[in-house]
Amino acid sequence: xxxxxxxxxxxxxxxxxxxxxxxxxxxxxxxxxxxxxxxxxxxxxxxxxxxxxxxxxxxxxxxxxxxxxxxxxxxxxxxxxxxxxxxxxxxxxxxxxxxxxxxxxxxxxxxxxxxxxxxxxxxxxxxxxxxxxxxxxxxxxxxxxxxxxxxxxxxxxxxxxxxxxxxxxxxxxxxxxxxxxxxxxxxxxxxxxxxxxxxxxxxxxxxxxxxxxxxxxxxxxxxxxxxxxxxxxxxxxxxxxxxxxxxxxxxxxxxxxxxxxxxxxxxxxxxxxxxxxxxxxxxxxxxxxxxxxxxxxxxxxxxxxxxxxxxxxxxxxxxxxxxxxxxxxxxxxxxxxxxxxxxxxxxxxxxxxxxxxxxxxxxxxxxxxxxxxxxxxxxxxxxxxxxxxxxxxxxxxxxxxxxxxxxxxxxxxxxxxxxxxxxxxxxxxxxxxxxxxxxxxxxxxxxxxxxxxxxxxxxxxxxxxxxxxxxxxxxxxxxxxxxxxxxxxxxxxxxxxxxxxxxxxxxxxxxxxxxxxxxxxxxxxxxxxxxxxxxxxxxxxxxxxxxxxxxxxxxxxxxxxxxxxxxxxxxx
Numbered sequence: 001x002x003x004x005x006x007x008x009x010x011x012x013x014x015x016x017x018x019x020x021x022x023x024x025x026x027x028x029x030x031x032x033x034x035x036x037x038x039x040x041x042x043x044x045x046x047x048x049x050x051x052x053x054x055x056x057x058x059x060x061x062x063x064x065x066x067x068x069x070x071x072x073x074x075x076x077x078x079x080x081x082x083x084x085x086x087x088x089x090x091x092x093x094x095x096x097x098x099x100x101x102x103x104x105x106x107x108x109x110x111x112x113x114x115x116x117x118x119x120x121x122x123x124x125x126x127x128x129x130x131x132x133x134x135x136x137x138x139x140x141x142x143x144x145x146x147x148x149x150x151x152x153x154x155x156x157x158x159x160x161x162x163x164x165x166x167x168x169x170x171x172x173x174x175x176x177x178x179x180x181x182x183x184x185x186x187x188x189x190x191x192x193x194x195x196x197x198x199x200x201x202x203x204x205x206x207x208x209x210x211x212x213x214x215x216x217x218x219x220x221x222x223x224x225x226x227x228x229x230x231x232x233x234x235x236x237x238x239x240x241x242x243x244x245x246x247x248x249x250x251x252x253x254x255x256x257x258x259x260x261x262x263x264x265x266x267x268x269x270x271x272x273x274x275x276x277x278x279x280x281x282x283x284x285x286x287x288x289x290x291x292x293x294x295x296x297x298x299x300x301x302x303x304x305x306x307x308x309x310x311x312x313x314x315x316x317x318x319x320x321x322x323x324x325x326x327x328x329x330x331x332x333x334x335x336x337x338x339x340x341x342x343x344x345x346x347x348x349x350x351x352x353x354x355x356x357x358x359x360x361x362x363x364x365x366x367x368x369x370x371x372x373x374x375x376x377x378x379x380x381x382x383x384x385x386x387x388x389x390x391x392x393x394x395x396x397x398x399x400x401x402x403x404x405x406x407x408x409x410x411x412x413x414x415x416x417x418x419x420x421x422x423x424x425x426x427x428x429x430x431x432x433x434x435x436x437x438x439x440x441x442x443x444x445x446x447x448x449x450x451x452x453x454x455x456x457x458x459x460x461x462x463x464x465x466x467x468x469x470x471x472x473x474x475x476x477x478x479x480x481x482x483x484x485x486x487x488x489x490x491x492x493x494x495x496x497x498x499x500x501x502x503x504x505x506x507x508x509x510x511x512x513x514x515x516x517x518x519x520x521x522x523x524x525x526x527x528x529x530x531x532x533x534x535x536x537x538x539x540x541x542x543x544x545x546x547x548x549x550x551x552x553x554x555x556x557x558x559x560x561x562x563x564x565x566x567x568x569x570x571x572x
Contacts, residue, residue, distance in 0.1 A: 205292030
């Protein structure tokens with residue numbers, strides 16, 4: 001490069017991007033006041049360096065909430081517009097977010113930035129809430145949809161909350177930049193689901209995790225919540241099996257995985273750990289020119305997010321998850337830990353404690369014995385639960401089995417001396433064939449539905465129950481069939497959860513030997529999560545997160561059989 005060229009091309013030093021922001025920008029709604037303070041958020045420095053690094057094309061920030069994600073995007077976009085003007089686009093998750101960020105953050109920041117204010121259009125028609133035509137650049141702000149992400153050629157592409165974008169929108173955003181050899185893309189978000197577009201984009205890059213410096217051995221370590229945060233489990237912190245969160249908070253420490261030194265959570269220790277921190281790349285084979293970064297709330301100062309608060313929120317979320325409500329745990333994992341949600345990794349199978357009774361022995365309280373059957377694989381595989389019930393609602397599991405034919409089912413029924421009228425089989429799969437076989441043995445049909453309850457007429461008027469009156473018409477053939485009861489999936493699963501968690505009548509499980517683990521996993525295969533209906537109303541619904549839920553279905557049908565036979569004293 002000759003002297004003339006060198007004089008014309010004088011790029012800003014990469015380390016000065018955040019210093020430029022510190023001097024030039026005034027922010028609104030920032031937790032650090034109106035001035036950007038990079039030394040308070042050192043984990044943002046390296047991503048901001050990348051915005052001016054010509055060897056980096058795509059920067060991906062996988063962030064916990066309240067860690068500077070949106071602020072860093074503001075800084076990067078303002079620096080780009082000021083120093084290397086070109087067509088620039090900011091893409092948010094929806095129209096509402098676009099207007100909020102544009103009016104509350106971007107426009108005030110631009111108006112307060114001297115280098116940008118000099119380029120501001122004098123013609124008021126060249127500036128709207130979501131579009132500004134500078135002297136040498138254009139800034140467009142809009143939602144991640146097909147209408148906005150079309151037609152325009154963009155050099156600087158900034159995306160916010162990309163995990164909330166519809167599938168395919170990140171690819172469409174990238175397509176807007178292909179005409180520019182010096183294009184730059186910035187995608188940032190809290191994660192959502194494992195394997196979604198944003199997660200794949202992050203994992204395609206360097207996957208650099210923000211690490212803290214141990215104050216004992218000096219090594220860097222990634223502050224993994226599950227591995228590094230320690231707290232006591234004792235009679236003092238968990239009296240009577242329930243957590244005393246104040247006592248727990250007193251014991252929370254962060255352990256260095258290298259030397260096992262325990263760090264206390266105070267301002268002095270935090271500042272030393274963060275100031276000595278840095279990034280550790282986990283992907284040895286990243287996509288060229290893609291750098292991706294991740295940081296969680298364990299990096300925040302104790303005045304903002306104490307470690308004890310994270311532990312408390314985690315333990316409360318785990319308790320709710322054990323009760324079938326997953327949303328708080330999912331929010332903790334994605335928003336606090338910056339990890340994509342993958343239920344099979346974050347939900348532990350509920351432990352099954354076998355009772356000491358002999359399932360082959362006599363139980364003097366037994367009043368009913370039900371066999372319930374779930375049908376699979378073209379009627380070549382069946383899952384079976386046989387459970388004994390006492391009047392009042394107590395019950396004991398006698399066996400959980402796999403069978404491979406109707407003959408095996410019949411033999412098992414006779415072995416355990418279950419009456420034909422107390423043998424129930426699911427008719428939701430291959431209905432006609434199942435009913436045909438059931439009629440041979442005078443078994444009873446069952447079919448789960450999404451209905452909350454069913455209306456029954458009684459001498460005292462109408463009542464609502466979790467099961468229907470029996471029908472005797474085969475819906476496939478229209479012929480008379482064995483009786484079939486429909487039952488409420490949501491209502492029965494709620495009731496079964498009460499039994500399983502000890503909040504209702506005794507519900508015992510025997511030693512199942514080699515099938516114990518499979519039974520436990522299948523029984524714990526569904527959890528509650530929030531779902532929004534077409535009217536925007538949010539409700540909790542049971543959803544499967546493991547493929548096999550046969551033990552759960554069998555136990556639900558067994559409970560329905562107990563309802564039908566009026567096992568519970570409190571039944572109307």
